[in-house]
Amino acid sequence: MTALQWGGRFSAAADSALLAFGSSLEEDLVLAPFDVACSLAHVEALEGGAIVSPSQAESLRATLRAIEAEIAGGTFAVYARGLGVEDIHGAIDARVRELAGSAGEWLHAGRSRNDQVATTLLLYVRDRAHRAAALTRAIARVLVACAGHELDAQTVVAACTHRQPAQPVLLAFIFAAWSEPFVTAARRLAAIADDAARACPLGSAALAGSGLPLDRERATRALGFAAPSRNALHAIGNRDAALDLAHACVRAVIDASRVAEELIVWSTPAYGYVRLGDAASTGSSLMPQKRNPDPFELVRAHAAKLVGAYTGALATLCGLAPSYQRDLQITKSQTIAISEDTLAVLAAFGRAWESVHFVRERMEGTALDGYTIATDVADQLVMAGTPPREAHARVGAEVSRAESEGRELDASLDAHSSVAAKQTHGSTAPHDVREQIASLERELATLDPSTEPVPSEVEGLRAARG
Numbered sequence: 001m002t003a004l005q006w007g008g009r010f011s012a013a014a015d016s017a018l019l020a021f022g023s024s025l026e027e028d029l030v031l032a033p034f035d036v037a038c039s040l041a042h043v044e045a046l047e048g049g050a051i052v053s054p055s056q057a058e059s060l061r062a063t064l065r066a067i068e069a070e071i072a073g074g075t076f077a078v079y080a081r082g083l084g085v086e087d088i089h090g091a092i093d094a095r096v097r098e099l100a101g102s103a104g105e106w107l108h109a110g111r112s113r114n115d116q117v118a119t120t121l122l123l124y125v126r127d128r129a130h131r132a133a134a135l136t137r138a139i140a141r142v143l144v145a146c147a148g149h150e151l152d153a154q155t156v157v158a159a160c161t162h163r164q165p166a167q168p169v170l171l172a173f174i175f176a177a178w179s180e181p182f183v184t185a186a187r188r189l190a191a192i193a194d195d196a197a198r199a200c201p202l203g204s205a206a207l208a209g210s211g212l213p214l215d216r217e218r219a220t221r222a223l224g225f226a227a228p229s230r231n232a233l234h235a236i237g238n239r240d241a242a243l244d245l246a247h248a249c250v251r252a253v254i255d256a257s258r259v260a261e262e263l264i265v266w267s268t269p270a271y272g273y274v275r276l277g278d279a280a281s282t283g284s285s286l287m288p289q290k291r292n293p294d295p296f297e298l299v300r301a302h303a304a305k306l307v308g309a310y311t312g313a314l315a316t317l318c319g320l321a322p323s324y325q326r327d328l329q330i331t332k333s334q335t336i337a338i339s340e341d342t343l344a345v346l347a348a349f350g351r352a353w354e355s356v357h358f359v360r361e362r363m364e365g366t367a368l369d370g371y372t373i374a375t376d377v378a379d380q381l382v383m384a385g386t387p388p389r390e391a392h393a394r395v396g397a398e399v400s401r402a403e404s405e406g407r408e409l410d411a412s413l414d415a416h417s418s419v420a421a422k423q424t425h426g427s428t429a430p431h432d433v434r435e436q437i438a439s440l441e442r443e444l445a446t447l448d449p450s451t452e453p454v455p456s457e458v459e460g461l462r463a464a465r466g
């Protein structure tokens, strides 16, 4: 049936091996509902331009809704795989012609697959950006809730730079710090979803606009875009939204990987700051004592993998002439792979977080190890009038003596008074952390319109600890 897809111009069937080589159907399957939406909107454009009659339009709409049900029921994928078509657009079109009879022949009037690819991908980007935003928001919300909980407990822990103990901070302060990039990610992803809804490419008609009087405004409204795209040639070759989504996804997973790395190190016996529950740990088939943090290691590895995938997506666009080129089929697959992987990684990260137990006594017990109080002692000297360099040198010398004598630094300060002594906005002082938490909650509330549907991936996280 695909043999003479291009009408009279070709007289022989495509080589089946090359057809298989050129097919993106498997990766495209997630696009099926969006392609149906796109086709329903094109029916609006056709009817609005009187290219099809109201009854033909109605028949096309009914057919597309039936296909929608087949997609939701899982039967469409089986059907599509049996067709030997190049992509999801061809598969849905074939089914329309099969079900709608003569009206089915009119769906593709004034339309190119280029328009469908561009529009469908934008609808997909909008949806996945919303889902990823909801996941990053949910992770941020859990971390902020944990920060609030820890603020009540006032747990102190030695914070590190260069992996060396630096200064005592509140565990709540660390949780609040960890939440920040996820708030940023949620904001960025929401903006990408908005951006993907600006310009509707449908009606571009391959590259130059259509000779048929398509009602582009009507199609644009049906799909919830702000306006029809301005320039057909640009619209069918533009992949900004897809790359922006890929970028934001990779960034969010990198953020998760950095927290994951901290938890991996904290879970080693040398640290002993966290213990991973059985649900998120794996043992060794040989060493009976092992408890390995595999989910967090995998988050770390996914981040690296996604950086490679994103780099690949960028590279695919290099030097492509600014209209549709078949290379863009690969950009589409790359965008889908990155987005789906990101949703899975973020959901897994949230689940793994649920089984992290923080060993507060261990943190408290080691908060002063490595002379983390030294900066406070120097600050006290400075406040008493000692010039800062001199204070630094005196305390440094005292640390050196204490170290060689194997004793603590003599100080009237402990980890709690160190934390409380911080004076600047954004510090680890309890009142400051309380303010940070309140501000994070306010920002999250603005990012979390209650009217928005909650994607299924987020449901587990809502129940997460904290």
Ligand code: ARG
Binding pocket: 024, 086, 087, 113, 114, 117, 324, 326, 328, 329, 330, 332
């Ligand atoms: N299968 C292609 C894709 O998904 C669509 C090709 C459309 N245009 C063309 N002239 N071959 O990107």
